[in-house]
Amino acid sequence: MSMFRRMLTLAAAVFTAGALLSAHAQDAALEQAKAQGVVGEMHTGYLGEVSGKSASADLKRRIDETNAKRLAAYTETSAKTGEPVATIAALTAEKLIARAGSGEVVMPGSGEPWTQKP
Secondary structure, X not given: OOXXXXXXXXXXXXXXXXXXXXXXXXXXXHHHHHHOOOEEEEOOOOEEEOOOOOOOHHXXXXXXXXXXXXXXXXXHHHHHHOOOHHHHHHHHHHHHHHHOOOOOEEEOOOOOOOEEOO
């Protein structure tokens, strides 16, 4: 990937991450679950239920809805940039994980365990 194309894709991913963070702030139940370590950001760009924690049926539904919205946003950004959805999702994940608050749980890489941010 050329440097210009990489920068364009990265800028699009940053914009996507910002939009997703704004959307999360509107869902108090998800924000509370993230603060409690029940839900976390994954390296794939999607939310996940943290291993060993128990999410309610309503919370699982919210996770699924949020992930569907993320997929739609990634697909839209992919169509604009020409980069694969997985690339957009992974770049956005980097930003979302970096912006996760202290005490939140994240899965920073494939095969890596859930980790609490300091």
